Amino acid sequence: MTLDRAPLFAALPRRHLELLASLARRRVFQRGDTIFRHGDIGSSLYFIESGRVKVVVTSEQGEEVLLAVLGPGEVFGELSVFDGMPRSATVIALEDLTTLALERSAFQEYIRREPDIALHLLAVLSRRIRTSDTMIEDCAFYDVPGRLAKKLLDLAEQHGKPTPEGMEINLRLTQRELAGMVAASRESVNKHLAYFKVKGLVGVHRGHLVIRKAEELARRAR
């Protein structure tokens, strides 16, 4: 996907993209590369041209919580550029990745010349805060199978590919990552996922989870 067809940029005038391209530096990463780590000092933000990244935080024991998967047209690294604090999470390339990296001073220049971009970034931040609020709400009000069912439906909506078997989640997720996403232990997620599979709600195809009975899963998520 080219940048001008990506969601954030599709709504922006063409001149924004040309200005961005003139101020930014193209940086390319390979699948598995760490772009930066939680706690690093950093002063660049990145617009994704192609490929996807995962945004994670890890415990001292190496347990990973997946905060988000971001794709073409999305931005990461904006928090440290806005507030000058260390990186709030680790960002890793899930696929070969091409980005446009913008240093803080270039970003300030971008905002001065095209103030609309700041409004777009505020919309991105608002969406992220809403997602975090939903995560907190889910932890408070749903049990683990409920959170798992809800998360699987969310993932199918964001990364789903329709197949004859059902909606395939186009992400390779370990049970540890899935557990991190619903704030539960791997053992507990393993147990409830196995139950969903036995009941035919969920299946696996080429290492990807497939939602076979979305309505039943949605009832479980209530």
Ligand code: CMP
């Ligand atoms: P920064 O703190 O500079 O570096 C880590 C980046 O991860 C952060 O900026 C955001 O771009 C991104 N990030 C952190 N938390 C979330 C989240 N909950 N959802 C999506 N992206 C996030």
